[in-house]
Amino acid sequence: MSGREFNSWQTVQTEVLRRINAREWKPGDFIPNEAELAVEFGCARATVNRALRSLAESGLLDRRRKAGTRVAVNPVRKATLSIPVIRHEIEGKGQSYRHTVLTQERAVPPAEIRARMRTEPGVQLMHLVTLHMADGKPYVFGNRWINPKAVPGVETADLSSQSANEWLVANVPFEGGDFSFSAMTAGTQEAEILACRQGDALVVIDRSTWNTTHVITSVRLTFAPGYRMHTEI
Amino acid sequence: MSGREFNSWQTVQTEVLRRINAREWKPGDFIPNEAELAVEFGCARATVNRALRSLAESGLLDRRRKAGTRVAVNPVRKATLSIPVIRHEIEGKGQSYRHTVLTQERAVPPAEIRARMRTEPGVQLMHLVTLHMADGKPYVFGNRWINPKAVPGVETADLSSQSANEWLVANVPFEGGDFSFSAMTAGTQEAEILACRQGDALVVIDRSTWNTTHVITSVRLTFAPGYRMHTEI
DNA sequence: CAGTGGTCTAGACCACAAG
DNA sequence: TTGTGGTCTAGACCACTGG
Structure with a gap:
């Protein structure tokens, strides 16, 4: 006796997940509304809401007012890709x-940069x-443009002791950015700087960040051969 | 005359963000606790909690019981990368x-696959x-292994009308996965299948998915030259 | 031990959109 | 119009962890 009933939002979430995985609720099916589930699980509606909202955020449920909640037909998987400061990545x-x-x-x-930076x-x-090195060996090569209008003080900053990336992260808040990932073949310049062979396949990341008024910076990172970016889903 | 005070959790979140961006609260600083902020903003503590939790999830705040909430010292930016079904991506x-x-x-x-699939x-x-084509031209080449023990029915499924990827997404729920991104140089095989030149740099994605008991599938996707994966932060 | 965030509740009102 | 999710509240207890 005793055994207090335990219905946390995670309990609810787990049970909902189980039903989806067991195909008791199939993709496209509407599931009971929050009030009904709250009664079934013996908890408050807010608790059910918390569980379902979380599942909706990760793409497993589609929720719409008045329409109700249904199991996502096409569960678009989302991976969260963390973008560390290069120094932290290496260390x-x-x-x-x-x-x-x-x-x-x-x-x-x-012109290409001008377009991206909207100047x-x-x-x-x-x-x-800049060139970043891990254990003395070239790791990644950065080609960066910064808009001084968006970053007062950058002209006088010491970017040799602290990399531009770190200086910007620490000193310039930004609202958004974009990020793209591609591959290129090492030419003479890349081979020389990264100490690799011409023709090696290199991972390239292009990234821009902006605030409400300006594009702050745009950078192309070209990684030495063998670089691999990893994430869990 | 009314003008009811309006303090939604998003209002609170916006104001907190403003203070961070304006450096009123600097990286590493502790911010007032939930109860104090609730008083200041004239709302319930739960509302403050909702706002701060959301910011913590996106990495801008560090929260610990008893210790309190502080502005993240090293705002690790996270990009959410959605992984579409290839057909949807092309269409x-x-x-x-x-x-x-x-x-x-x-x-x-x-051996490498055996290790990844834990068999x-x-x-x-x-x-x-498999080869996926966009407007008749090779787009991406998939080398996939599937564990039939984890996927009853896969042996009899018709994977020519619907790609293995789509079939799995629609029929096999999974719990987690990993995802990695690298670059390789096209060899003779890749050049032939993707109709490109040997030596071209190709984007490669390795992905595995699993459920609680098995690794379901492991696939290497090798994209035709020019592929670019894009996301916003 | 005690302070902080984490969560739950019961009830209320609101916003949106389907019919 | 009306059902459903979205949010807010005031209060309560709990869980973790720093001091």
Whole structure:
């Protein structure tokens, strides 16, 4: 006796998941509404809401007011990809980190960058080429443009002791960004900088970040051969 | 005259974000506890909790019982990467989709696959090589292993009309998976199948999915040159 | 031990959208 | 119009963990 009834939102969530997996509720089916489930599970409606909302956020349920809740027909899986600061990524593997600024200048960017950064023709940006090393070996090569209008103070910042990435993360809040992932073949420049062979396949990440008024920075990271980005679903 | 005070959890969240961005609360700082914020914002503690929990989930706050809530020192940005069914990805660009099964057999997998799928030596798995085409041109090449023990019925399924990926998504619920992203150089086999040149850099995705008892499937997707995966932060 | 976040409840009102 | 999810509240107890 005793054995207090235990219906946390996680209990509810687990049971709902079980029913979906057991196909008691099939993709496309409507499930009972919150009030009914609350009665069935002997808990408050808010508790059911918490459980179902969480499942909806991960894409397993579709919820709409008035219509109700149904099992997602096409469970689009979402992986959350964490984007660490490169130094942390390297140190996290137990390797030593070092970085070098290869060039730092003010320059008018090429058209492609100008489009991505939404600046006017002829406007100069800060251009920074850096190399990050793990245990002394080239790890990733960064080609970065920064809009000084969006980042007051960047011109006087010391970007040799702290990488531009870290300086920006620590000093410039941003609202959003985009991120893309592709592959390229190492040419002479990449082979030289990354100490690899021409023709090696390299992972390339292009990333921009912006705040409400400006595109802050746009960077292309070119990784040494063998790089692999990993995540769990 | 009314003008009822309006303090939704999103209002609270927005204000907290503003303070973080304005550096009123700096990285590493403790912020007031839930009860205090509830008083300040004139709302219930649960409302503050909802706002802060959401920010913690996205990595901007660190919360610990007894210790309190602090602004994350190292805001690890997380991108959510949605993993669509290839057919949807292609059709979403307005291209036509077609796929072909190149080979389908039962076979003992190589050691690497056996390790990933956690099967015993000598156990046969289903092995499936498929090519997906966009507007008639090779788009991605899939090398997939499926554990029939985890998927009763897969041996009799018709995987030529519906791709293995879609069949699995529709018929086999899974609990988790992993996902990795790398680059490789096209060899003779890849060049032939994807109709590209040897030496081209190709994007490679390795993915496994499992349920509580088995690894269900493990697949390597090798994309034709030019593939780019994109996401927003 | 005691302070903080984590969760649950019962009830209420609201916002949205299907019919 | 009306049913369903979305949210808010005031209060309560719990769970974890720092001091």
